[in-house]
Amino acid sequence: MRTRVFAVVRDVPRTVRLLAFGAFLNGVVSFTFVFLFVYLTGPRGLPVPQAGVIAGVGGIGLVAGNFTGGWFGDHYGHRRMLLTGALVSGAALTTLPVLPVVAMYAVLPLAQYAAGVVRAANAALVAVSVPEGGRRQSFALMRAGSNAAFTVGPPLGALIAARFSYGPLFVADGLGTLLFAVYASKVLPARGTAHARPAHVPGAPGLRRELRARPAVPVLLVAILCVDFVYRQQYSTLPVFLADHGHGAQVYGWLLAINGGVILCLELPAAHALRRRAPLSIVGTGLLLVGLGYAVLIPGAGTLSAVTMMVSLTAGEVLYKTTATAYVADQAPLHAQGRFQSLYAGASISGQVLAPPLGGALYAAAPGLLWPACAVLAGGAGAAVLAAGRLRGPAGPPAAERTAAAERQAQPG
Structure with missing residues (x-):
């Protein structure tokens, strides 16, 4: 390793x-x-x-x-x-x-x-x-x-x-x-x-036109925005939920330690091992795992279910975050690389603003609905990304296949 x-x-x-x-x-x-x-x-x-x-x-x-x-x-x-x-x-x-x-x-x-x-x-x-x-x-x-x-x-x-x-x-x-x-x-x-040089090209197609030419990218961006709301519940409503079920701050701290430790150990090797796989299939699977993690909490919050939830959530994070960022970069034209990355960066951090107030309000109004809603939202996002792999990009073949082929050509042997 x-x-x-x-x-x-x-x-x-x-x-x-x-x-x-x-x-x-x-x-x-x-x-x-x-x-x-x-x-x-x-x-x-x-x-x-x-x-x-x-x-x-x-x-x-x-x-x-x-x-x-x-x-x-x-x-x-x-x-x-x-x-x-x-x-x-x-x-x-x-x-x-x-x-x-x-x-x-x-x-x-x-x-x-x-x-x-x-x-x-x-x-x-x-x-x-x-x-x-x-x-x-x-x-x-x-x-x-x-x-x-x-x-x-x-x-x-x-x-x-x-x-x-x-x-x-x-x-x-x-x-x-x-x-x-x-x-x-x-x-x-x-x-x-x-x-060091600006990549802006006068007269180049605008951002909307470039996104329309790559229909899988907007689907991915919307999916990431949705799943980031779900993902960041671990920093807002999850500790409250655990406390309501008799778990102290120590349990929550250990769950975050599991998250950080698994990411540090597995994310780099996983990125290398999966480098030839079609990116949208990896991202979609990762989003489904995030949804599955929160679905585990629907019956309650025993210690085993809390740990299972965090392992599933972390596995999903390892799969989708790096792969999605690289996919957006691979799809971006040179003159709009920064704007494509900005769209992804903004979507991938939107939950920091949306998750606490919206998740907190739902948990206060109907505690039993929060985790089913999170599971459905992340599951729907994952299914949409998997389906987006069949959309055709500017070069003709599906975007996922084009990126995977480019990655295979970049590898020696």
Whole structure:
């Protein structure tokens, strides 16, 4: 297993390896997402509704940055947008501990919007740095760096907060983002690389026309938006559900540990092992597994069913997230690579804004309907993606077959 992982990493272009390392270092100190609500209701003394509004507008900014960052990258260069977004986000985050509460309504969405631009630029840089057929492994490595950072970061942040205070967490997050900008400026040279130049081509077909020519892509994007609402229930309504069934925070913590551990161990090898398989069949299967995971909770929440749910959910995540990102990149024309990645990035994080309020409202109104609704929504999304594999793209054959054929041609022997 270890030899295979090292082989996969070795086959990934150097630029992507350096970006993944930078994303890991920055992710270790990315404390804002984890501790913001606790900070607002604790040291800042805000009531829960007001803290929820501030965190919510920050989440809206993040989603908006993901949806629009690729447009800026296509027009002005993905490297330039990554550096600009990191500088703006880092500078804004360092000011959070000293800002008056009223200023947070403007500064936090700005910081999160810039962070969303960075996320979209990162994805686009990977897409333009790797030829079609090798992108799954590259995106898997980027996700491995982020997931490894998330494994280390929250416990470290909790230790700092307990020993000192919450304020230094946001300063560390901002400084880490600024250092990432400096690091990225060194590993992504401004001249002589494809990703340093804007890919916008005057007179090229617009985004809507390009999407109409690739009908499977809009189907996939809608499916990802739906399933992200389902997937992110694990961070909002799931811990409440577990508590209502007599399980404490320790059980929930162990479930998240299962999720992180399985992803770190299996995502890179799975991306390599399945690289010749038609991508939409892998994505569709992954979405079905997400739905199956939540269906397990319909009878109740015993320890075994909770663990089974998380294993199924994680297996689905391993299958669909990397493969879907690479599929969108493989389908995108060069002049719209950033916008295609932005659409996917925005859809893949939309649940961060939609899941807590919508899932919480449904759970409060009808607790017994939440998990059946999640299972049906994810199952329907998976079935739609599997069916989309038969849709024809711009080159004639089904998009899934075309991408799989390109991947087979890219492999030696």
